[in-house]
Every structure is written in structure tokens, then in C-alpha cells.
Amino acid sequence: MPPKVTAIARAVAVVAAGSLLWALPTATGDADAASRQEIQRARHTRVYIQGDSLTVGSASALRRTLGPKVADVSVDAAIGRFTATGLARIRHDRRARKSRVWVIALGTNDAPRADVMKRAVRKSLRLAGPKRDVIWLTVQRPGPYGRVNKMMRRLDRSSQRLHLVDWARLMKRRSGLLVSDRVHATAEGYRTRARLISQQALTLAQQP
Numbered sequence: 001m002p003p004k005v006t007a008i009a010r011a012v013a014v015v016a017a018g019s020l021l022w023a024l025p026t027a028t029g030d031a032d033a034a035s036r037q038e039i040q041r042a043r044h045t046r047v048y049i050q051g052d053s054l055t056v057g058s059a060s061a062l063r064r065t066l067g068p069k070v071a072d073v074s075v076d077a078a079i080g081r082f083t084a085t086g087l088a089r090i091r092h093d094r095r096a097r098k099s100r101v102w103v104i105a106l107g108t109n110d111a112p113r114a115d116v117m118k119r120a121v122r123k124s125l126r127l128a129g130p131k132r133d134v135i136w137l138t139v140q141r142p143g144p145y146g147r148v149n150k151m152m153r154r155l156d157r158s159s160q161r162l163h164l165v166d167w168a169r170l171m172k173r174r175s176g177l178l179v180s181d182r183v184h185a186t187a188e189g190y191r192t193r194a195r196l197i198s199q200q201a202l203t204l205a206q207q208p
Contacts, residue, residue, distance in 0.1 A: 038206040045070050045205035048096045050086045051077040051105035054137075054193065057185060061194035069198075070205050074099065083110050083120045090127055100132055101204050103197055107139040107148065108183060114151040121155055125162060133161050133204045135197065138168040141183050163204065165196050 047070050049055060049062060055077035067073045074095035076086075083106040090096045090104075104124055107117055121136060128134050136156075138149040149168050156164035170192075171178055177189030185193060 041208065042070050042202055042205040045101060046072040046074065046095075046099035047101045047103065047201050047205065048090075048093070048099035049073065049075045049077070049103040049105065049197070050090055050096070051075075051103075052081040052086070052108055053077075053079040053184065054108060054190075055105045058190040058194040058197070061191045062197060065194050066198035066201055069202050072099070077105075080109055081106065083107055083117070087120060087123055087127065090124070101135070101201050102128055102132060103135045103137075103201060105137045105197070107137075107145075108141055112139075112141075112143055112145045112148050114147045117148050118151050118155065121152065121162065125159065128161065130161075133163060133207075135163045135165060135200050135204070137165045137197070140168040140171045140178070163200055165200055167193065167196070170196070 047066060049059075055062075055075065056079060059075045059077060062075060063073050072095075074093075076089055076093060076095070086104065086106045090102070096102065102124070106120075110117065124134050124136070136152060138152055139145045145168070149166075152164060153166070156162050174189075174192070175182075177186055177192055178184065179186055179189075
């Protein structure tokens with residue numbers, strides 16, 4: 001298995017610096033240097049995205065940004081969705097079974113229980129099996145959700161198939177991308193969220 005992808009860290013640094021006019025990079029961070037083989041792998045890779053209202057808000061930008069680069073982008077999201085509901089839907093969704101890369105953007109509507117979220121992340125990896133990569137997003141919400149995010153970062157470091165988009169950490173730097181409830185995003189915030197997810201998903205889609 002190839003080394004764990006770290007391209008998302010570079011994307012966060014770019015966005016945190018205030019520059020959003022970047023194109024989707026490849027695993028090397030340079031789209032112009034991408035090999036034909038990597039591009040073809042991405043074009044044959046399906047991506048499945050499971051989420052709550054934050055995914056509803058970024059869905060159109062996700063399809064625009066990632067859709068032309070991969071075989072298919074399937075989004076299943078609903079306002080107020082809990083993590084347990086989302087995982088149950090993954091289990092029975094044919095689109096998830098056909099997709100090699102999963103994005104799970106849940107947890108905002110759950111209590112800040114690190115132990116419960118840890119079981120959920122591990123369950124998602126079991127559902128995914130050994131041949132899929134799973135992307136999770138950290139939770140941005142007022143309250144003690146830092147403990148949940150710390151747990152997710154620890155799991156990310158210890159799992160080859162788990163990949164973290166650290167939305168909460170980015171929002172500490174770019175709080176202006178959030179509306180007054182400090183949970184939901186502005187229009188630019190949703191576009192930024194879509195770009196970060198798309199970069200990580202594309203990087204994984206290009207890998208064998």
C-alpha cells in the first residue's frame with residue numbers, strides 16, 4: 001500500500017493563507033506533472049459522500065469540483081442527520097458498494113462523545129473493507145468537540161486507510177467562513193469545504 005496521503009495538509013495551509021484560487025492537485029501537488037496513469041485511475045474511480053447539513057450546503061460545489069475528475073460522485077446527505085443513521089445508510093446503499101473512496105462528514109448533530117465517535121469511525125472502516133479509503137471530517141461546533149477531534153486525529157495517525165480533513169482546525173484560522181452559529185458555513189465556506197474534500201478524494205482516487 002502506498003504511503004499515507006498528506007496532500008490535505010498542504011491544501012489547508014494554502015486556504016489558511018487566504019489563497020483559494022488553486023486547482024485540484026495530484027498526489028504530488030502539481031496537476032501538470034500528473035501521470036496519464038494517475039488521471040486514468042481517477043477517471044475510473046467512484047466517490048461516495050455521506051453527510052449532514054454541511055454536506056447539503058457543499059454538495060453542488062463538490063459535484064462541480066470533483067465530478068469532472070472521477071467516474072462518479074454520489075452524495076447522500078440530509079439536514080440533522082446523525083452519525084448512526086449515516087452509517088446505516090452506507091451499509092445498504094449500492095452507490096457506496098460501487099465506490100472505492102468514501103467521504104463521511106458526520107458528527108455535527110451528535111453529542112461530543114469521543115468514545116462513541118471512535119466506535120463509529122472504526123465501524124466505517126470495517127464496512128469499507130480492506131480495499132477502500134475512508135475520509136472523515138473533524139467536527140466544527142461550539143462545545144467540547146475538541147475531545148472528539150483529538151481522538152479522530154489519533155486514529156488518523158494510526159490507520160493507513162483513514163484520512164482526515166481537519167475542518168475544525170482550519171476554521172480556527174478562518175472563522176470568517178462560518179455564519180453566526182459557528183457550525184454552518186458561508187457560501188465561500190462551503191466552496192472551501194468542497195475544495196478540501198475534493199483534493200483529498202482525488203488524491204486517493206489517483207492511487208492504485
